[in-house]
Amino acid sequence: MEYVAPVKDMRFTLEHVAGLADLARLPGLENAEAETVAAVLEEAAKFAAGVLSPLNRGGDQHGAKAENGVVRTAPGFADAYKKFVEGGWNGMPFPEVLGGGSMPWAVTMAAQEMVQSANLSFSLCPLLTQGAIDAIIAHGTDEQKAMYLPKMVSGEWTGSMNLTEPQAGSDVGALKSKAVPVGDGTYRISGSKIFITYGEHDMAENIIHLVLARLPDAPPGTKGISLFIVPKVLVNKDGSPGKRNDLRVVSLEHKLGIHASPTCVMSYGDNGDCIGYLLGAENQGMRCMFTMMNNARLSVGCQGLAIAERAYQQALDYAEQRRQGRHPGMNAEQHVSIIEHADVRRTLMLMRSLTEACRGLIYLNAAAIDRSHHHPDEAERKASKALVELLTPLSKSWSTDIGCEVASMGVQIHGGMGFIEETGAAQHYRDARILPIYEGTNGIQAIDLVTRKLPLNGGETVKALFAQIAGVVAETATADEGFTTIHANLDAALKSLSKASQWIGGQLARNPETALAGATPYLRAFATTVGGWLLAKQALAAKAEITKGGTDPYFTAKIVSARLFADQVLTSVDGLCRSATDGSASLADVTPELLRA
Amino acid sequence: MEYVAPVKDMRFTLEHVAGLADLARLPGLENAEAETVAAVLEEAAKFAAGVLSPLNRGGDQHGAKAENGVVRTAPGFADAYKKFVEGGWNGMPFPEVLGGGSMPWAVTMAAQEMVQSANLSFSLCPLLTQGAIDAIIAHGTDEQKAMYLPKMVSGEWTGSMNLTEPQAGSDVGALKSKAVPVGDGTYRISGSKIFITYGEHDMAENIIHLVLARLPDAPPGTKGISLFIVPKVLVNKDGSPGKRNDLRVVSLEHKLGIHASPTCVMSYGDNGDCIGYLLGAENQGMRCMFTMMNNARLSVGCQGLAIAERAYQQALDYAEQRRQGRHPGMNAEQHVSIIEHADVRRTLMLMRSLTEACRGLIYLNAAAIDRSHHHPDEAERKASKALVELLTPLSKSWSTDIGCEVASMGVQIHGGMGFIEETGAAQHYRDARILPIYEGTNGIQAIDLVTRKLPLNGGETVKALFAQIAGVVAETATADEGFTTIHANLDAALKSLSKASQWIGGQLARNPETALAGATPYLRAFATTVGGWLLAKQALAAKAEITKGGTDPYFTAKIVSARLFADQVLTSVDGLCRSATDGSASLADVTPELLRA
Incomplete structure (x- = not known):
């Protein structure tokens, strides 16, 4: 079946979690007034359902193919990309002066979710371009901006990010690619890169590679890395295409999923003539990468939500x-849809409430990015920036874990048919599995949360967030009886989480290994509590709609979703917190030798 | 890398959980004395590592192929199967009078685990044969036994189980295949079956299909189903091969995993001449199937453990x-193995303790089967039979969920390489995903636990098990300080589980939908507690070995494994119990309409 964008829930979440009305009042985001956003999302929904979704299954079966340095994407992809560019979808979050739509990231995220749901493999191409645009906007010279940005914002040219080398994955500082200045302001790039998403393809006329490499005599590790613009086709001063640069795709990886997204092994400078242009300052490549990282991590989190x-x-x-089984009292030849079975309904509602919780988190995170850029008040901008820092590892990590888990539940609902590839459920299960890995493994996100985000502003950022959650705990206390479990379980979760946070915060200075030992369950507890909070918040808003006379069963569904999350998911928080704080003693004993014993 | 059988842990578990020494004293199981078992397991380990494991990856890539009614298994499979038969592995648990090895199921399970770990796709062939043998032993006439069993026990002929039809999966009663008596004691079978594992292949000279079908005028539903022996090649009275029966493979499914195991669409009686022989009584097919079900479900649970x-x-x-990253204080060019990182070690030990907990459960369950058959005391046999009934849904469900989860952790440890098929981690992730589905989905296991197993013998079976767990809780209280967390968390888990069990038991009569609403989290809580108990029991045994002067670090690993399980996994039990008992209110509100809202 084809994807249908959940526009109603997206708009509800944008309104009640992201605060869309407030965003639209910020300078530079005036385009985001309600009617425009509604129209944009309806258009995006049509595009996702009508153009991208029908290519998803064929893309999986056919995959992308490399032959003699050319990568052919799956049938229909190049044409769909052309329509994507023509529709202006690529430029949505970028400033109008660059040809973009000046839309908030929160709204962009909803459109992005649609593209990702419809066709995860396709969605990676614009995602990489987006990252490259961010980097050039933040660190490019005026000349570089003028030369590359217009065609990248439109999507006529795509981008790629070249970090990983065989010996340098999470440990970016171990990379060995070289960049040698030749005296005319340009550099000669050489080296191999792996895992380069859309490093080569047939959907655009040029690819602007951003490549991390070391200058001669650069210091070792992350402090000696610089970032370079390395176009596939060099661009003449007048913007016309120049000669083909000395770089090539060597091969594509054979992957578990996202088969239609070409994952390239790239080679730069085989003939000693690969021209690169420094982006940002020398040896500041890691800093430049970090600029993009929050956005990229959030987008990957959105992929988890989308799947x-x-x-x-x-x-x-x-x-x-699917009809199978029956209710008590029915005769043996009668059958009901399996949705009538309690365990199936339980699983479906769990899938839905987990998905909605992730949507709340991702859109909230995106809205915080918008506020961090556009809010007129500096203190608000700073606080929003800090919130972005705090939420990003949660968005990336939790949403991608949930993406895998919900995809697995989806397979399970299908029974034996779920294991058969024709059904399509298995593709989502396979596609989703990369998400907890790329853009910083979820283990690294947990370490980031504990070591860098928990102590942000002396702990004030976390405290402020907890205060907001406590506000909703208080509100649910006085709501009607449908909120009893929501109130009790959110309250209990917040208390456990606060206690664990204090404990871990206290360990950080004295005994960092102890703090790190529980990072993974701690992140899960944190994100689960945030998810429960955002669902409770939406349930209160839905309740208000009903009180105002709203009769859409969607409002009831919001309340039921929050309650099911409270009694099926929030219940895990206390145990996770105990695992986070009590596990260090065992872990200290787990030596590599013991694992072999 | 090739598989290495964990013989040390298998033997330790057989000794301290399955009670191997006691089993070997039971009439009919005398072959299981310690030295023989040790030798058998060493041989099995060699066979699994040397013959089966090297075919696993190629089997996945090549798959089984159907062409004009012939199924060709992946290269090497037919030869490996020949060696499997020659080694006598197929007959291991069956009586010596039938040519078997008269080994306990507990020991057989260890050997079976090796075969499954080494090559899951291969292991399915003997598994299906085993089920067919069980059915013929239990329900066959003397003539049928004499005609089929010797060659099936040896493995020269294999078996298949034909239940599922397109409209009849979990709802077996909905099947439509027909069996018409022709007056000479035989029947003519007609119908289509799907999901028939090893329904056709090139590894044996004959395949004995067991087929569920309806007699003319049979009552509807499960009460009108009969079981038939339908050989691929008919067998003459003298045992020589007769004519080819009228049945054929139509096609193979294209699956997410276990590619080398042919999953067949079968057609019986295309030419009206498919001869079948009634097995057991008319309309008693479901009862015959149930005979095999416990064994088959346990074996599938073992597959979860094996993966x-x-x-x-x-x-x-x-x-x-893999070398990546460094310790604080190391310079940027130094790297450590990733096993040095806390999060990686935590994940690895978690994988190990989950695996060991499943091993305990599966071997305990198998030993209970042995006692239920061989114990001289009838009360003991009955109690063991009840324990088998109780443990089987736990073994099937929890071990297969754990199989998927641990395989996913395995992918994650590999980082980006885990997503690349060449690495092999992804194959385990794909292969494992069928396990929670086949032999009764895990949702059905949870319903079985709550509705049929919890009330067994008026609740006495559960009570007796909890008493055993309480015994280990008491023992850990007086053990040394390494057992503090184990004691506290097992105690807390058992208390939560007991309370939830009472509540659900109370609901069962009054309000079955309410009891069922929490079946899935309840099963998880139950199995987790049992797993924690069995690890604690082994940790106490390891402690005793150390006290006696044992210096093998394996003993320390057992204790650390139990402790990590206690503080990382047992901590989830209380929340699961709360989800199980508190979720019915939300679930009652989850209507099919609301899920669409």
């Missing part, structure tokens, strides 16, 4: 269609 | 080899 939504839709559809 | 073990070995190997 969860798609898996939910597919499972719901199957559960409605 | 977890394999994934652990592969991840441990990678974590030792």
Whole structure:
């Protein structure tokens, strides 16, 4: 079945979690007034359902193919990309002066979610371009901006990010690619890169590679890395295409999923003539990379959400269609849809509430990016920036874990048919599995949360967030009886989380290994509590709509979703917190030798 | 890397959990004395590592192929199967009078785990044969036994189980295949079956299909189903091969995993001449199927354990080899193995303790089967039979969920390489995903636990098990300080589980939907507590070995494994119990309409 964008829930979340009305009042985001956003999302929904979703299954089966330095994407992809560019979708979050749409990241994220749900493999191409645009906006010279940005914002040219080398994955500082200045302001780049998403393809006329490399005599590690613009086709001063640069795709990886997204092994400077242009200052490459990282991590988190939504839709559809078993009292020849079975309904609602919780987190995170850029008040900008820092590892990590888990539940709903590739449920399961890995493994996100985000502003950022959650705990106390469990379980979760946070914060200075030992369960506890908070917040808003006379069953569904999350998911927080704080003693004993014993 | 059977842990578990020494004293199980078992397991380990493991990756890539009614298994499979038969592995648990090895199921399970770890796709063929043998032993006439069993026990002929039809998966009663008596004692079978594992292949000279079908005028539903022996090649009275029966493979499914195991669409009686022989009484097919079900479900649980073990070995190997990152104070050009990183070690030990907990459960369950058959005391046999009934849904469900989860952790340890098929970690992740589905989905296991197993013998079976767990809680209280967390967390888990069990038991009569609403988290809580108990029991045994002067670091590893399980996994039990008991209110509100809202 084809994807149908959940526009209603997206708009509800944008309104009640991201605060869209407030965003639209910020200078530079005036385009985001309600009617425009609604129209944009309806258009995006049509594009995702009508153009991208039908290519998803074929893309998986066909994959991208490399032959003699050319990568052919799956049938229909190049044409769909052309339509993507023509629709102006690529430039949505970028300033109008660059040809973009000046839309908030929160709204962009909703459109991005649609593209990702419809076709995860396709969505990676614009995602990489987006990252490259961010880097050039932040660190490029005026000349570089003028030369590359217009065609990248439009999407006519795409971008790629070249970090990883065989010996340098998470440890970026170990990379060995070289950049030698030749005296005319340009550099000669040489080296091999792996895992380069859309490093080569047939969907655009040029690819602007951003490549991390070392200058001669650069200091070792991350302090000796510089970032370079390395176009596939060199660009003449007048903007016309120049000669083909000395770089090539060597091969594509054979992957578990996202088959239609070419994951390239790239070689730069085989003939000693690969021309690169320094982006930002020498040896500041890591800093430049960090500029993009928050956005990229959030976008990957959004992919987790997107796969969860798609898996939910597919499972719901199957559960409605598939007839099997019966209610007590029915005769043996009668059958009900499997959605009538308690365990199936439980799983479906769990899938839905997990998905909605992720949507809340991702859109909130995106809105914080918008406020950090556009809020007129500096203190607000700073606080929003800090919130972005805090939420990003949660968005990336939790949403991608949930993406995998919900995709797995989707397979399970299908029974034996879920294991058969034709059904399509298995593709989501395979596609989702990269998400907890790339853009910083989820283990690294947990370390980031504990070591860098927890202590932000002396702990004030976390405290401020907890205060907001406590506010909703208080509100749910006085709401009607439908909120009893929500109130009790969110309250309990926040208390456990606060206690664990204090404990870990206290360990950080004295005994960092102890703090790190529990990083993974701590992140899960943190994100789960945030998810429960955002669902409770939306349930209160839905309740208000009902009180105002709203009769859409969607409002009831919001409340039920929050309650199911409270009694099925928030219940895990206390145990996770105990694992986070009590596990260091065992872990200290886990030596490499013991693991072999 | 090739699989290495964890013989040391298998033997330790057989000794301290399955009670191997006691089993060997039971009439009919005298072959299981310690030295023989040790020798058998060493041989099995060699066979698994040397013959089966090297075919696993190629089997995945090549798959089984159907062409004009012939199924060709992957290169090497037919030869390996020949060696499997020659080694006598197929007959291990069956009586010596039938040509078997008269080994306990507990020991057989260890050998079976090795075969499954080494090559899951291969292992399915003997598994299906085993089920068919069980059915013929239990329900066959003397003539049928004499005609089929010797060659099936030896493995020269294999078996298949034909239940599923397109409209009849979990709802077996909905099947439509027909069996018409022709007056000479035989039947003519017609119908289509799907998901038939090893329904056709080139590894044996004959395949004995067991087929569920309906007699004319049979009552509807499960009460009108009969079981038939339908040989691929009919067998003459003298045992020589007769004519080819009228049945054929139509096609193979294209699956997410276990590519080398042919999953067949079968057609019976295309030419009206498919001869079948009634097995057991008319309309008693479901009862016959249930005979096999406990064994089959336990074996599938063992597959979950087996995949977890394999994934652990592969991840441990990678974590030792892969160098990335450094300790504080090391310079930028130095690197450590990733096993040095806290999060990686935590994940590896978690994988290991989950695997060991499953091993305990599976072997305990198998030993209970042995006692239920061989114990001289009838009350003991009955109690053991009840324990088998209770443990089987836990073994099937929890071990297969753990198989998927540990395989996923294995992918994660590999980072980006985990997503690349060449690495092999992804194959385990794909292969494992069928396990929670087949032989009764895990949702069905949870319903079985709550509705049929919890009330067994008026709740006495559960009570007796909890008393055993309480015994280990008491023992850990007086053990040394390494057992503090184990004691506290097992005690807390048992208390939560007991309370939840009482509550659910109370709901069952009054309000079955309410009891069912929490079946899935309840099963998880139950199995987790049992897993924690069995690890604690082994940790106490390891402690005793150390006290006696044992210096093998394996003993320390057992204690650390139990402790890590206590503080990372047992901590989840209370929350799961709360989800199980508090979730019914939300679930009652989850209507199919609301899921669409």
